[in-house]
Amino acid sequence: MSMNRRRTREIRVGWVRIGGDNPVVVQSMTNTDTRDVEATVAQIRELEEEGCEVIRVAVPDEAAAEAVARIVSRINIPLIADIHFDWRLAVSALRAGAHGVRINPGNIKGRENVRRIIEEARARGACVRIGVNAGSLERDLLRKYGWPRPEALVESALRWLDFVVGDLGFENVKVSLKSSDLWHTVAAYREFSRRSDFPVHIGVTEAGGLIPGTVKSALGLGILLSEGIGDTLRVSLTAPPVEEVRVAWEILKAVGVRRRGLxxxxxxxxxxxxxxxxxxxxxxxxxxxxxxxxxxxxxxxxxxxxxxxxxxxxxxxxxxxxxxxxxxxxxxxxxxxxxxxxxxxxxxxxxxxxxxxxxxxxxxxxxxxxxxx
The missing domain is CATH 3.30.413.10 (Sulfite Reductase Hemoprotein, domain 1)
Known part of the structure; x- marks a missing residue:
């Protein structure tokens, strides 16, 4: 079965090409303490064996940012640093060798802070994911829409794209628009994909444990993938990360997008x-x-x-x-x-x-x- 993929711009996370004619890329996120380099590397290697192609790690402080350098040197897939609140952690992680950062501009607090992150990413050839999330939407959008409606997520993403791409001229960007509500997530990605050709990272956030999370993710991601939407994906489970990767590949195989293994x-x-x-x-x-x-x-x-x-x-x-x-x-x-x-x-x-x-x-x-x- 061949899916009619939505054509997006091609970007890179490290050596992995995303968007364009490239296949959908499987991501996951470690649940180890990033400062524990041995545990984090061991988990990433396990995920590599299961087919994880890009990995994200939490960077809650400077010690975790510094650990990125020792982790990157021992793994075989690109690493993305997950950043919230403090722009300086994004800069530190990029200087330590992270191939990309995921930021939610709504909690980075200010365009100047986002600009600092973008300039560092530009200098190092790194990727930035603009990760809009229903749980941390900008206050003015919450006032405008009353609650984190799909339209609010899309407006937030387009607003930050206008700044990052239009004002700063940085294009190595992908976007995510996540909600724990399956249908709100689907609606947001559909609308964004209608209005932008930037690649998207898809997922249903806080999907739940292994069985309910798998069901919710399979429905949401399956719908989007069947419509040609999605350039990278993560199955977010309250379960060991290796299960996220296994479920991701089963979804891709079931929809007919990619095959790996039996x-x-x-x-x-x-x-x-x-x-x-x-x-x-x-x-x-x-x-x-x-x-x-x-x-x-x-x-x-x-x-x-x-x-x-x-x-x-x-x-x-x-x-x-x-x-x-x-x-x-x-x-x-x-x-x-x-x-x-x-x-x-x-x-x-x-x-x-x-x-x-x-x-x-x-x-x-x-x-x-x-x-x-």
Whole structure:
């Protein structure tokens, strides 16, 4: 499936190109104390393995800003410093090597302070995200609209773009317009995208825990992505950041925007299922978690849709009463007892992956013990 992407200006965060014809970029944010360099680097490396392409870290004080230099030197993706209230922290983080800063001009307090940040970013070739948020909108806009309506978010973003781009001549900018309300978020991004060609970072802020946050983010981001809106994204969850990245990729795959790693098709359990489908699926999912090859596999457990879905996948299994069939791109390759089904499927998947990789090694393949090769 090919989405009709909204054409935006191309910008850069470090070496990552954003907007234009470039793919949607997955971001996340650490939840470590940025001053704890070892913990922060370890978490970023874990996120890199899951497919995070740009990382944001909190910079609440000068010690955190100074830590940026030691973090940047040990990671492999661009780093964005998250700044609130104090413009001097943005300048310090940029001087320490941050590839970009996220600011909410509404709480930086004054155009002169924003100008200082922009001039430092310009000098260092860094990116600036103008991050408008419903929870910290400028007071005059709250008075004008009565509450943080989508129109208020858009007016705030355009106002600051006029200053940063129009008055200061700085164009390495992207914009976000976030609310915890899904529909307000969608409406704000739609209106902004109608009125500006600057790239946007999309997300539903304060989405919630793993399940409610995933649902809300999937709906909001899915709608926007399906309309071609979105150049970078973050799934904001009250959960470990690694889950944000996993969910982000699942949303991108489901909408058809990008593929990374295996897509697993599995049927829901029902009274027709005569094998331990849930246990089988969980073990398959655990073993394949690190695989990067974009294949479609099916784990099916009933006679209604099982054979058909398994046949349509690159590799599929369809279990029945005490036995199972393994399909490889439409053809049955093995019929085995239920007790041997998992290992037989695993052997066939390893064989297929080795053929797809063109070598004997498969990056990220999980062994029986759960360790990555």
């Amino acid at each position: 897509e697993i098709v599995a049927c829901p359990t029902c009274g027709r299922c005569e094998i331990d489908l849930m246990g089988l699926y969980e073990e398959v999912e655990r073993r394949v978690r690190g695989i990067r090859v974009p294949l479609r596999i099916a784990v099916m457990g009933c006679v209604v849709n099982g054979p058909g879905e398994a046949r349509e996948a690159d590799l599929g299994l369809a279990g029945g009463k005490g036995v199972g069939l393994i399909f490889r791109r439409g053809k049955i390759v093995r019929k085995v007892p239920e007790a041997q089904l998992l290992e037989a499927f695993w052997e066939e998947l390893q064989r297929l992956l080795r053929e797809e990789s063109g070598s004997g090694e498969i990056r990220g393949l999980t062994s029986r013990s759960g360790e990555l090769n």
